[in-house]
Amino acid sequence: MPGRSRMRWVLVVLCGLLCLGPGGPAAAQGPVMGWQALGGPGGRVMQLVAAPNGADLYAVAVAGVNRRDDQTQWRDTGRVFLSYALYRSRDGGATWAPLTNDLIPGALSALYVDPVTGDLLAGLQGAGDSFTRRYGLWRSRDQGASWERVALWSDSLNVLRITRGADGRYLYLGVTEASKYPSSYVYRSADDGLTWDRFLALRYEQRPGSTMVDLVAHPSDPNRLFITTYGGELYVSDDAGETWALPGKPENPPLPDPGGPARLAINPDRPRTLLVARGGGGSSPQDLTVARSTDGGMTWANMAGTGLPAQGGVRALAALPGNVYLLNIDGGTFRSANAGATWQPLEGPLSSGGVAAFCPLPGAKQTVLAATGYGLFVSRDAGALWQSLGTGLPFNSKIAGLLTDPRRPERMVAISDNQTLWGLLAPMVLRSTDGGQTWTPAARGLPEVEPTAWTLDPGNPDTILIASYEHFLRSDDAGLSWQVTRLDLSSRRAIAVAPTDSNVIYLGGRPVLRSSDRGVTWAEIPILTPGQARQTANVVGLVVDPSAAMHVWAGLDDAEVYESMDGGRSWREAGLQGQAVRWLVGDATDGLRLYAGVSQADPRAAAGAGVYRWDGPGGAWVPAVRGLPDGSTILALAPDPRTPGTLWAARDGGGIYRSTDRGAHWANFATGVGDNLAQTLAVDYSVSNGMLAGTASAGVWALRANPASSPAPTAVDARIEVVWPHDWAPVTQAKLANIGLRLFRPASLQQPPCGWTPQVTVWQAVNTNPVEPLDLTTQRSVDGQPFPFWELNDVDVSQANDPAGKLYFMVRVAGVDTATSVWAHGADPRTYFPHQDVPSGLALGAIGAVDARIQIVWPHDGAGVGRSVTEGTLANIAVAFFKHGTRLSVPVGWRPSGLTLYGAWNQEVGRPLARAAAVQQRTAGAITYPVWEFDNIPVARALDPANKLYLWVMVDGVETYPTIWTHGADARTFFPAKDEPIQGCVP
Numbered sequence: 001m002p003g004r005s006r007m008r009w010v011l012v013v014l015c016g017l018l019c020l021g022p023g024g025p026a027a028a029q030g031p032v033m034g035w036q037a038l039g040g041p042g043g044r045v046m047q048l049v050a051a052p053n054g055a056d057l058y059a060v061a062v063a064g065v066n067r068r069d070d071q072t073q074w075r076d077t078g079r080v081f082l083s084y085a086l087y088r089s090r091d092g093g094a095t096w097a098p099l100t101n102d103l104i105p106g107a108l109s110a111l112y113v114d115p116v117t118g119d120l121l122a123g124l125q126g127a128g129d130s131f132t133r134r135y136g137l138w139r140s141r142d143q144g145a146s147w148e149r150v151a152l153w154s155d156s157l158n159v160l161r162i163t164r165g166a167d168g169r170y171l172y173l174g175v176t177e178a179s180k181y182p183s184s185y186v187y188r189s190a191d192d193g194l195t196w197d198r199f200l201a202l203r204y205e206q207r208p209g210s211t212m213v214d215l216v217a218h219p220s221d222p223n224r225l226f227i228t229t230y231g232g233e234l235y236v237s238d239d240a241g242e243t244w245a246l247p248g249k250p251e252n253p254p255l256p257d258p259g260g261p262a263r264l265a266i267n268p269d270r271p272r273t274l275l276v277a278r279g280g281g282g283s284s285p286q287d288l289t290v291a292r293s294t295d296g297g298m299t300w301a302n303m304a305g306t307g308l309p310a311q312g313g314v315r316a317l318a319a320l321p322g323n324v325y326l327l328n329i330d331g332g333t334f335r336s337a338n339a340g341a342t343w344q345p346l347e348g349p350l351s352s353g354g355v356a357a358f359c360p361l362p363g364a365k366q367t368v369l370a371a372t373g374y375g376l377f378v379s380r381d382a383g384a385l386w387q388s389l390g391t392g393l394p395f396n397s398k399i400a401g402l403l404t405d406p407r408r409p410e411r412m413v414a415i416s417d418n419q420t421l422w423g424l425l426a427p428m429v430l431r432s433t434d435g436g437q438t439w440t441p442a443a444r445g446l447p448e449v450e451p452t453a454w455t456l457d458p459g460n461p462d463t464i465l466i467a468s469y470e471h472f473l474r475s476d477d478a479g480l481s482w483q484v485t486r487l488d489l490s491s492r493r494a495i496a497v498a499p500t501d502s503n504v505i506y507l508g509g510r511p512v513l514r515s516s517d518r519g520v521t522w523a524e525i526p527i528l529t530p531g532q533a534r535q536t537a538n539v540v541g542l543v544v545d546p547s548a549a550m551h552v553w554a555g556l557d558d559a560e561v562y563e564s565m566d567g568g569r570s571w572r573e574a575g576l577q578g579q580a581v582r583w584l585v586g587d588a589t590d591g592l593r594l595y596a597g598v599s600q601a602d603p604r605a606a607a608g609a610g611v612y613r614w615d616g617p618g619g620a621w622v623p624a625v626r627g628l629p630d631g632s633t634i635l636a637l638a639p640d641p642r643t644p645g646t647l648w649a650a651r652d653g654g655g656i657y658r659s660t661d662r663g664a665h666w667a668n669f670a671t672g673v674g675d676n677l678a679q680t681l682a683v684d685y686s687v688s689n690g691m692l693a694g695t696a697s698a699g700v701w702a703l704r705a706n707p708a709s710s711p712a713p714t715a716v717d718a719r720i721e722v723v724w725p726h727d728w729a730p731v732t733q734a735k736l737a738n739i740g741l742r743l744f745r746p747a748s749l750q751q752p753p754c755g756w757t758p759q760v761t762v763w764q765a766v767n768t769n770p771v772e773p774l775d776l777t778t779q780r781s782v783d784g785q786p787f788p789f790w791e792l793n794d795v796d797v798s799q800a801n802d803p804a805g806k807l808y809f810m811v812r813v814a815g816v817d818t819a820t821s822v823w824a825h826g827a828d829p830r831t832y833f834p835h836q837d838v839p840s841g842l843a844l845g846a847i848g849a850v851d852a853r854i855q856i857v858w859p860h861d862g863a864g865v866g867r868s869v870t871e872g873t874l875a876n877i878a879v880a881f882f883k884h885g886t887r888l889s890v891p892v893g894w895r896p897s898g899l900t901l902y903g904a905w906n907q908e909v910g911r912p913l914a915r916a917a918a919v920q921q922r923t924a925g926a927i928t929y930p931v932w933e934f935d936n937i938p939v940a941r942a943l944d945p946a947n948k949l950y951l952w953v954m955v956d957g958v959e960t961y962p963t964i965w966t967h968g969a970d971a972r973t974f975f976p977a978k979d980e981p982i983q984g985c986v987p
Contacts, residue, residue: 042375098748123159174215399694442479525568541584624663674754
């Protein structure tokens with residue numbers, strides 16, 4: 001990374017590389033097939049701010065996955081883990097690079113470039129346990145390279161907005177309490193955030209919905225601020241945030257008929273003109289209203305809002321020069337060019353999906369950027385036309401479904417998975433017409449609901465059918481327009497169209513539904529067993545006979561498979577009694593065979609039987625699992641009609657498999673996929689033998705011949721994620737522990753390549769002894785496919801049973817510049833003033849390896865007066881060097897090419913703190929030896945008792961074994977929240 005010095009661990013490694021294609025060596029005449037990420041659709045961007053120069057921009061990308069404790073991804077049984085990563089652009093948003101991985105894991109709730117100081121400020125809602133969870137404000141004085149926590153009145157605050165007043169005198173925070181019943185406060189600082197005044201703005205439920213949504217500073221009145229609330233109201237302060245009130249008289253509400261979260265925008269040309277949009281979305285949408293004030297917010301009038309839908313949830317509102325307003329609701333984005341009187345829905349990239357923020361670019365009146373649920377976009381004509389922007393931002397979209405058709409080989413339709421990240425939605429439907437290189441929304445006008453089933457009409461490749469819990473959605477023009485039919489609430493996880501009659505559609509749920517008019521009307525066709533008055537199980541799979549529209553099979557989620565010959569008027573049992581069926585798939589190109597997936601997480605499932613095959617009338621359901629890992633739950637199965645009998649399967653927990661004999665045998669076909677979880681599969685008709693996979697954290701992937709691979713990294717950040725004492729034993733009792741770690745690309749949460757398999761060693765220091773290699777780690781894999789997580793199990797930690805004992809762990813990667821975090825394991829791992837090391841003699845001859853022993857860390861203030869750890873802002877650090885493994889000091893004349901003092905704060909990776917050290921001579925008896933001193937090292941962060949600094953020294957060009965010195969009032973490493981990658985690994 002330019003401008004960032006890093007340590008290089010000098011190790012000699014012999015390694016060999018064996019490259020095999022899926023299932024064994026590739027035939028000489030054929031290409032090697034492997035998976036590669038297509039680089040889209042784009043991922044969610046939650047925050048976006050611009051510096052006053054208009055060139056420097058900062059964005060927050062967010063991702064979410066479901067993982068088990070072994071770090072593999074599981075859709076059904078994994079816990080949700082979120083990742084927030086900060087990115088920077090220096091060219092107005094065209095290209096982006098990751099900025100840091102030093103912020104503690106947690107949600108970045110606010111972002112601001114201070115125009116007065118140039119500092120970058122971030123609101124952070126920390127994750128982790130009670131010891132490490134931090135809410136509040138963080139500041140970077142170097143454009144995001146390093147961070148410090150800003151002291152507020154409380155550590156339990158959600159920072160929603162950071163802003164300056166019109167004259168720049170005050171810095172403001174809009175915050176709510178991190179509690180179940182939060183009050184809302186305004187924090188104000190007159191000294192750039194060093195000290196704060198706190199003012200109660202809203203008590204919880206002092207009026208309905210009286211919790212802060214946003215804090216807005218008036219652009220010309222330095223004392224005027226506004227707060228919008230979830231109840232749809234607007235509060236005003238005219239004394240720089242000290243007191244708050246609804247404008248006007250209580251008996252004459254300033255905003256008639258409040259309801260739904262409110263967003264405020266102020267006309268930049270006429271600062272007394274304000275626009276408020278209000279409305280709630282979700283399953284019970286509220287009325288969408290727009291009101292305008294021309295007197296600074298004292299009086300308001302509702303506007304007709306011509307062109308806007310009657311209902312919708314408001315997510316973002318912005319005012320641009322020339323009376324232009326942009327409004328994003330759950331029905332898409334709308335633009336007004338006449339101060340909000342009339343509105344037009346946008347076409348193209350912003351036609352659907354969520355917008356987290358509109359960001360007008362300073363100095364460019366017509367340019368505005370949008371941070372959305374599927375990437376970053378820019379308009380250079382005041383919001384009329386938009387285009388994709390943001391090379392370098394992660395493509396971590398979550399894909400629930402893929403639809404393809406041989407009659408439209410270049411077209412791909414993707415169904416977004418919005419379950420984990422419901423706060424900012426990607427468009428429900430995305431479409432690519434260039435083989436997955438670019439994507440556009442195809443969901444204009446669709447309700448903000450979760451899709452549960454989808455298919456294409458076999459008779460018309462432009463007809464897309466989607467079901468949700470309460471809706472049937474139909475498009476006959478490949479997603480350009482939609483018809484929406486409301487249904488009774490049910491879990492509708494299956495949909496099927498009769499190949500011989502497109503009018504006939506079956507819809508799963510409880511009960512099953514059938515339409516004979518293309519989905520306009522629906523009739524119930526319940527599956528009833530003897531003695532039942534109503535259907536009790538959900539239908540999760542449907543297959544229609546390709547030669548008879550009334551012949552249909554249905555799979556029930558807790559029962560079996562049923563068959564109907566008369567369009568559902570009557571049903572009969574068709575096998576798999578008592579099995580937890582999760583899907584049904586028919587393969588009409590291979591003699592109409594049926595395949596059923598059975599959940600292996602269900603205790604009723606037979607061991608090893610995750611897939612069953614039925615070969616036709618008179619046949620029985622037989623297991624089709626040989627070659628699949630035992631207990632596999634198959635998330636998706638896709639027959640390839642180009643080669644009858646060929647099946648593809650995606651397994652929960654990771655792995656993609658292929659069978660060429662109707663499921664009798666399966667082979668692992670996941671080269672390059674790593675731990676990426678394929679949630680859906682589809683045939684790629686644009687290339688020979690191509691397949692597509694929609695993943696949970698890296699967008700759409702394609703099976704390609706001779707796929708390109710990323711070069712091996714030359715530098716990484718190594719982060720120890722956990723040191724787990726067995727059975728959760730206390731430190732003073734634990735005998736063994738497991739260590740888990742991740743490698744990231746420098747200053748990022750981006751992973752190295754999926755298949756990269758370096759030698760990663762954990763090093764250990766006991767008390768004040770130098771670090772020594774402990775052991776090589778083992779890399780995690782999914783069905784033989786490695787991914788970037790390493791572990792070292794059954795580590796002896798019994799030396800920390802003594803309360804005075806302490807262990808320090810760090811990481812080195814062979815042949816790679818490694819910046820490592822440090823984990824301190826001990827009841828009290830602080831480094832006290834030890835006896836300084838006295839050499840027993842001087843080393844003679846060449847010195848190939850040294851022990852770098854820190855002798856003292858002396859904290860002091862700016863005047864050079866010694867202070868305690870919690871008072872000293874600077875420290876002097878002395879280090880002596882000994883021939884490795886001895887007490888023989890380097891001689892007085894020994895001068896290395898360079899020294900570097902490294903420091904790692906908390907769970908951050910080590911960074912160079914200083915390279916210049918003064919050499920002094922000391923005498924012990926008859927021995928005179930050199931000592932190097934690094935003076936005036938900043939340690940002010942240790943004034944906060946929650947912070948600790950791990951220090952060590954490395955010698956350029958010499959193999960170095962350093963001691964680790966801990967500087968802090970409490971040096972223990974508590975279980976932090978693990979770092980979650982911002983995107984799945986790529987090959």
